[in-house]
Amino acid sequence: MLRWSLAIALVAVWSARATADDARPPDPPPPAKPTGVITKQPKLLQAVAPDYPPAALAAGKTAQVKVRIKIDAAGLVAGVDVVDKVGDGFDEAAVAAALQYVFEPAEIDGVPAPITVETTINFVIEQVEEPEPPPQRPPPGAGTPSGPPNHAGDMALPVTIEGTVVERGTRRKLAGVIVSVAELGLDAVSGEDGSFYFHGVPAGTYKVLAVDQKFDRLERPITLAKREKVEVRLWMRPRGGNPYETVVEGEREVLEVTRRTLQRQQLTSVPGTFGDPIRVIQTLPGMQRAPFGLGLLLVRGSNPDDTGIYVDGHEVPSLFHFLGGPSIFNVEMLESLELYPGGFPARFGRKHGGAVALELRPTKSDGIHGSAKVDFIDAGGYLRAPITKDLSFAFAGRRSYIDAFLGFVLPDPPAGGQRIVTPVYYDYAGRLDYEMREDGRLGLFAIGSSDTLRVIDQDPDSAVSTDLSTAVKFFRVIGSYVRPFGDDMKLTLSPAWGRDTLTFTGAQAEAAGPFTSIGVVNNSLSYRARIAGRLSKHVYLDSGLDVLSRVTTYEALLPVDDSLINRDGVDIPPSQFFRGASSLGVGVHADVGIDVSKKLKLIPGLRLDTYIIDGQDRASIDPRIAARYKLRGDLTIKGHLGEFSQPPQPEALDKRFGNPNVGVEHATHVGVGYEWVPHRLWKIDSEIYYVRRRGIIVFEPDLVQNDDGTFEQVRFVNSGRRDSYGFEILIKREISERLFGWLSYTFSRAHQKRPGQDWSATAFDQPHVMNAVASWKPGKGWELGVRFQLASGRPETPVLGATYDADSGNYVPVRGELRSVRVPMFTQLDVRAEKNWLYKTWSLGLYIDIINVTNAENVEATQYDYRFRESAPVTSFPILPTLGVKGTW
């Protein structure tokens, strides 16, 4: 309470100063260019209260810091210098605050231009005792009492102007907007519910101004009659005209070395990603390019399966519809999306590659909101609404209609035959939130998806026919109870249940039942308990329990050849198999952030896991430590070293089709880097890393003889190695009203070794990967985006010749050194243009997203003729435009 009072006091101090500056020129600017005339002075739009230096506060010291502020042509602060240093931490605090000021730019010769101004920031102590006394009419001659920030005027008098600040297009109530009655010099700052109140405004005609850095300045005249109270609603238009909600990441405890967070706007407007949040991650450093635009997460040279995807802490399988389709998550359901490319916190377990964390977005009882989207591939919608004041729900759904288009592409069936191709996907998600305030929050989230593909083909003139059917279904329900406790601690309890199914059937079109089939059903039950928060001024704890139980059943109708003779083409009738696999993993984890000094933070962590997989016990102990050292206010160096483990999939231990003796894979991560924030809108993050993975499970074709004289294939053994090292850098321009973007570059090498083989590049090894992303809002509702990708070609094994296998009739390639050549460099330019029309209660957007706008022929692989003499490239997407429309309310 004391701290908050100080901040308000300082804002008021600055506001008064700014008002004075408006009336007269700021302290004399340095001489302008000889040819230029200042036609408009810069005007402060938004100030930020400085943090009072704790030591100075404790000592009761006050200060006045004179600063020189360099303002660029956009009105943003480009630099701040202290004119006369006063010490005691006041100088640094003043600079940090002034860097966050936003101005209406100065104009020279009528054109916005950079300028430098000088002003003084006052540090005064203005304590407010708790509880605040109710406003009382002051005695004659006394000053006006102050009220909450969203109240202005004489608190002793009744409210005469009352209103709410609302975002145009979304009806979102806006907090923190400065609302002024210009003629009276009264300022209020809108509250959490967007409300503001002016007390005792006399009858008359006034201009009400509303100012916020992210919105266009709003000016509205009102007329107030005597003894009348006026209610107004101020509709603020986002700068640039797009109604995107910008989620500003709050201060969070840093318990890892490298975490890259994407905000909601960045998740939806990056060209070439289909507005798909997960695919945007692929443009960050540390990520290798996935072939054919697939959603594979290739983190620092690891295989896709080595990176965990966690939804509110619960691990889920791949999040994409099949055949490279979109991700099943509606972006409206997400609060944030974070990539941990290495050295990740102990709460993410059972993976040794990287971690992708999706945090779900609770719903609110703040009115009915929604969106709908239609494009060439699918259509979907989102709806959020209150049920009671504290209970609200949200629902999202989507369905594809590729099946409708395929009918125009595929040739007609022959007379008397039939031809049906029905690829359909859909997904849905819903959540229910109950707000219990100091008692916490209850949430229930469910998500499901389905991908089906059925192909029926029957030609009366042919002896063969086709009836192929595949279905992949995914379902998760996640409960959560979040409750604050203590001064700064939070308890999260979260159970989850999931069911994933995969079915395949193959039959002749005229057959009554399948000839072959595979059915896999995976039921998982998980439970997370997490306690996180500050134990003391210098110690932060994040610890918890992580339980995952999985039961998988396999049902197959397949021909199985268990002969000891090498043969091709044997005709064995399918037989029915039922197999099952179960696993139980219990893990405990803790990361402790210790502020050793003002500059040094150490984060030791430990994760202990035990597994019972198909009756076999496994365990892993993974200690790790990370450190951050603040060299300067804008520069932090960082490093990490740790162990990570990954258990085998239960099916790999199956006695019939796997190896019960397979153990846990391990990896050691080490990395050092730095973070430099040269400007509040710019951040540079760089790291070099090395990952050593050992005990990697590899396929082994050898047979072994059992004690009973029978034989079995070894199939899987922990004898592989896979190491990777590299360097990565991210130069990021944070979201501002008109622009965001980043340039990422990764140098990475990934090698693997198997028994009997030399070291070779892994299948996804890509030494150079660069992504440049920019999005610009020129105004009038337009948003233009561009993405440029450049990546080394994937490694391939050269084919030197071929041998005719006279016993099969096929040619067998003679290959050169494993993965010793590469396909050509991949370059692709994607663009996106979006136009939004803002109406009071809703907005309409039209967008076009063009993948590979230059129609570059990018090679993904090499294909050969039947005898490996001729080759030709397998190319990636040609130019591919997508047109869509979406409405938001």
Next chain:
Amino acid sequence: MRASLAAVICTAAGCTTFEDPSIVLDLRIVAITASLDPTSSSIIHPTYGPEQVIDIDLTKPPNPTEILAQLKPTTIEVIVADPARHRDLRWSMRLCLLGEDDRCDETHPVIELGSGLISDPDDALTPQRPMADVIPDQQLLAILREAVEANPVQALGGIEYGVEVEIADLVDPTTAIYGAKHLRVAGRIPAGRGANMNPYLNYLDAAIGGIGLLIPRCRCAEADEPDCNIPEMDAGTTVTLFPVEPETVRETYITPTLTGGSAELTETITYQWLAANGSFSDETTGGGHDILGNQSLLGTEWRTPRAVKEPMYVPLWVIQRDERYGVNVLETCIHVVPPL
């Protein structure tokens, strides 16, 4: 439908159309056969060849002399085509353990089986087929021993070895092509196990518009021989070809299994169709069931070449295979004439 789907996928993925594998345009190894009795024609009689089964006593160390005594010489015969050129060719064969690329694994013993020259395989009146014998001797025994040492458990199903064949132009070694023939020696485990025999054909049935044709076993170079009545067909004609099998061609055999038991199976026969011109509806027929339960018909349709200005002889090969390295070849010829 499959073609339609493939076209859609290829449009997206940028596929390329390559040379038709069923049309022999230049130097090719058409087939390699292995026979224990080279004097009998493998076309019409079953012959033992690619596999030999010997009696061994697993309770005693193997006796090399006893093993060699049971093995018989195997003749390797290579059928070559070179329709684009008129030239002599050189050949060589090596006996060895074959690697993953079906070439000799040079880290193990390699035996030079033979080498030589052949006249143009398409023009010569006498069939020009490289031949060499695999003689059971100490060198072969050394190869078998290496195979067992490399994978003693796998060898219980049979010791695999093979012949690498190289064919090339007389003077230009860069034209070399390679083929491989797999061979197997197995112990009689289980007791009822017998050696595989090469498959064989009664004859090749042909029909145009429902009217049957006689397809002789003649090469095009033998067209003027009195016994060869090579059929004549118009350009652009579709002829249905159907292999007529003897009833006993699909052997029932016993194989040891991973579980220590045995399984009794019946062979499947596949047919590979090759010609020097024209096009086939199916380049491979027969075989087992696919994953949908379909079983391909044995026959195929061959469309004679369309753009024919002068009468031409088109060689045509049918390669018959079982799943145990058994191979048989029928070589014939069609006289294609421009339509009237």
